[in-house]
Amino acid sequence: MRTFGVEEEFLIVDPDNGSPVPLAGDIVRLHGAGPQGVAPPFGPTLAIELQQEQIEVITSPHSSLSALGAEIRAGRSYADSLARRAGARIAALATSPLAIAPHATNTERYDALLEKFAMTAREQLTCGYHVHVSVDSDEEGVAVLDRIRSWLPVLTALSSNSPFWNGSDSGYASFRTQAWNRWSSAGPTDVFGSAAAYHSLVADLSATGVIMSPDFDARLSARHPTVEIRVSDVCLDARDALLIAALVRALVDTAAREWKSGQRPDMVSVPVLRQATWRASRFGLHGELLHPRTHKPATARHVLAALHSHVRDALEGTGDAHYANEGLQRILSQGTGAARQRQAHQRTGSLAGVVAYATGVTHLEPIDHERTDQPYFAAASGTAALVAS
Template identity: 70%
Template sequence: MRTLGLEEEFLIVDPDNGSPLPLAADLLRLEDPGRVDLSAHPTVTLEMHQEQLEVITQPHSSLSGLAAEVLAGRAFADSLARRAGARIAALATSPIAVSPHATSNDRYGVLLERFALTAREQLTCGCHVHVSVDSDEEGVAVLDRIRSWLAPLIALSANSPFWNGTDSGYASFRTQAWNRWSTAGPSEVFGSAQAYQTLMSDLSGTGVVINPDFDARISARHPTVEIRVSDVCLDPRDTVMIAALVRALVETAAREWEAGQAPDMVPAMILRQGTFMASRWGIHGHLLHPLTHRPDTAGRVISALYDHVRDALEEAGDAAYVWESLQRILGSGTGATRQRQAYERSARLADVVIDAIGVTHEEPTDRLPPGDGLVAVPALPRAGEPAREDELGLLTA
């Protein structure tokens, strides 16, 4: 079983007016270290701006173990924020207009000097999924074979409709802001670990890139591939589902490589259009189909994603949870949907943040993966099989 882990980034917000608060360093600079045993909790670290905290999980083999740590990490970060009268919210961008305060360290200082406004405005919160690989060669083979399947993850995790106090018109405006970095977005097929490392060296030689911001990359610190396209999810159930899909994508791609199946050589510029479609409309519009690279309904694209990774999901014991989560999201919407609904009720962006605080910290233990005994669900038909309405339900909508 491949292990998987998460990095979730959160906003530190005022629970009354929703404004981001530059408190990260203060929250981690405990006046009395004895009051909190940091070693007994998920890792909490600084990010580029003081209005953010990042929570990093340990590697997990089971989805249930990961889910438990996701909840624990959110709760622990929130407990630190509460000490300063603040809260933690899983929002990928701030609905309230803000001028972020930079974190003071050498790396961030270089980024801020080099990338200017792009870096200064980059108050965005993502969810990065790490999945173990056996070698860089396997890792690069995985990167080459998952690239067409990443845009649907943007649609499923979309949680950033507001930017600088206005509705951006996007489901995931974080994706638009993030893609201002010089290396962000889909990559071309690398072909080998040596070719990947050569490109990394050449990029470093330009004097611009510190660490490439590809949609997916080989981790510089861990024996993992790191998939970086997702918004931080408002609902922790969605976070866990995204992680399960990513692990299944990695496992499926590794099997394709072992079987000698060549990667899809679609140009990165075409994949970038899929990124735009997912960012713009999320699950409420057409997406670029990963097999045809033509527009198709979100339901059929998500169905194709599930079908592509179903064997890996079933073998990991994750299929039922992912199935139920996809049905829920396609029926009720993503975090972006929830944010817009909150705004429609009161026309106050502060209420969007206040609502998000509540959802961030819900602990629906009966709605997260149990340790065992997952209930079986009807399987989607294989590619080429006729779809049956009673099985596919919302996935064919």
């Protein structure tokens, strides 16, 4: 059983007006400030990111989906408890609905990023969701990277949770993807073929003097024996975050088995993969995606069915099949984070209302208009026919 863990980035928001507030330093200080600031015994770790308006929560590695899910929920709750002590809340929003001029974190690394990348770095207040899955070696890890490329845009569509940017509707389901891809090494990669080729490219990129580390959609971790998949928005709903983690582990398992059996990777070009990413970012599950096998437009429902079929054996092997089945159906009926944010905007008439709604969903706090006999949240009105069958 492969182990996996996640990194979730959250906005720190004012509970009254929804604006992001630069309190990451205060939250991290509270994290180590004694008994009231002690994390649960099993984790998580808190970390500061590029901007002071965001905080990262990092889980431990786990082998079971239930254990990872427990830590994801505990991590959200713990970070929020510290934020409350600082006068704020945390919200699982991949971009801020309200306009904001972020406050950069002053460290040697981040100062260098700001100096080099200028406005790209200054404006980069985005919250992603990274999943780490263990691999036996760099060779296996690169073989996995070569074989999951075509499936990654589907994860972008499933996790899409950033429709608003700079105080207005961007028209995209995941505008975070658009903002993130302004970094010079962000995006999909070619098939490497070997660990040596991977490391050679990273060395060549580093030698340009532009990047500090590659921002590929998926990469070998520099610190852990894992592959790191980085294409997802932070998920509004913790259950969706756990679903993405289950699917990522299943993709890694499936790719490793293909490699061991001698199956060659799909040699689709990077420019075509960029179009798949763009479609996923623009439409989420509301429009056509590029099918990961044919690279032609197909309904989101058919693309999700293809993903599910591709990883079904791996999901059954880890015991995650039932959770994945229910999770995919829930998102199809209830909507992605982006769809739910837009519904909240229609109901409340304000972007501050979107933040208030998102804060509740982040922590699975029941909201009257969504309360039913089902646990947590039921399908919001108007989303049952999210995609055509």
